Amino acid sequence: MSSPDTDPMKDLFREEAITAMREEIRSSRGQEVLFFGWMDSQNRVDRVEVIVRGNDESVGLPLERLLPDVIIHNHPAGSVTPSEQDIRISSHLADRGVGFIIVNSSCSDAYVVVEPVEKRQRTLLDADELAAWVAEGGPFSSALENFEEREGQKEMIAHICDAFNGDWAALIEAGTGIGKSLAYLIPAVHWSLANNEKVVISTNTINLQEQLLYKDIPDLHSVMDEDFSYILMKGRGNYICFNRLAETRQDLFSLIDEEELDQFNAIVDWLNTAEEESLSHLPFIPKPSLWEKINSQSGTCVGGRCAYFSRCPVNRIRRDAARAHV
Numbered sequence: 001m002s003s004p005d006t007d008p009m010k011d012l013f014r015e016e017a018i019t020a021m022r023e024e025i026r027s028s029r030g031q032e033v034l035f036f037g038w039m040d041s042q043n044r045v046d047r048v049e050v051i052v053r054g055n056d057e058s059v060g061l062p063l064e065r066l067l068p069d070v071i072i073h074n075h076p077a078g079s080v081t082p083s084e085q086d087i088r089i090s091s092h093l094a095d096r097g098v099g100f101i102i103v104n105s106s107c108s109d110a111y112v113v114v115e116p117v118e119k120r121q122r123t124l125l126d127a128d129e130l131a132a133w134v135a136e137g138g139p140f141s142s143a144l145e146n147f148e149e150r151e152g153q154k155e156m157i158a159h160i161c162d163a164f165n166g167d168w169a170a171l172i173e174a175g176t177g178i179g180k181s182l183a184y185l186i187p188a189v190h191w192s193l194a195n196n197e198k199v200v201i202s203t204n205t206i207n208l209q210e211q212l213l214y215k216d217i218p219d220l221h222s223v224m225d226e227d228f229s230y231i232l233m234k235g236r237g238n239y240i241c242f243n244r245l246a247e248t249r250q251d252l253f254s255l256i257d258e259e260e261l262d263q264f265n266a267i268v269d270w271l272n273t274a275e276e277e278s279l280s281h282l283p284f285i286p287k288p289s290l291w292e293k294i295n296s297q298s299g300t301c302v303g304g305r306c307a308y309f310s311r312c313p314v315n316r317i318r319r320d321a322a323r324a325h326v
Helices: 008-012 015-027 084-094 127-134 139-143 151-166 180-195 206-223 242-250 258-270 288-294 313-323
Strands: 033-039 045-053 070-075 099-104 110-114
Touching: 008 015, 008 110, 015 033, 015 045, 015 070, 045 070, 084 099, 084 110, 127 139, 127 151, 127 180, 139 206, 151 180, 180 206, 242 258, 242 288, 258 288
Parallel strands: 070 099
Antiparallel strands: 033 045, 033 070, 099 110
């Protein structure tokens, strides 16, 4: 982010951030202070927040908090050379995409241990252009039977576009018949395609989930010139764990009662031809007590040490989701 011939502080920080850090360090009597920092669109830190104050040798780092763009702390002794502890911590932060910068107590010098991840320039959504998709004469007016232009739907699209463009949360209440699903799907898909960012849609009911999967998303897909991918990702408890299934088979009669045995055998047979090893794809509803013995659970997952790691339905769906737009 800076070269030897430039002022590292001015290259890295806005003046307001430098002043804020300098004043906080001064008020802490020159002791070590740890800041969280956030970068602007020019990739300079423009906002800092004091997180922890330490002594003249060290300061804590609360990793359980939501992490910022960059972590900054001062060295009271004056040198900005990283210590062994700095190197260890910065390596851990780098894995999380967080930068790490050391400054001196006067905030006149800085050393970048881990480069902050530069903010990408985003392609903003055109609310009027996307609202026209659900207007008379737009793509959906000829694609959908009984099409009806709805002002509320167009207003909702505009609000969601503003939220995406401004990177803020929108809380929208809309009545039945507005066409809410398409109102958020149209901006969401266009945002994902334009900015190469994944969009997650969380539903509260199975009915809405199925409406999105089998009607609304295919409808949008059919009228778009540009292709996009989508996938359903359910909670891990909805998927079979092959490791737990194998353990249950090895100790079958002590773990499975007589009422569960027929269903257990039916599940084993079904897995030979199942396209997706999830609860909703079973041809029958298993007893809850049986499913809880063989489904995937975070507390029993052994990760990469599992003999069935490559077959794991949870791992497969996560890989597929990582490649999907929605």
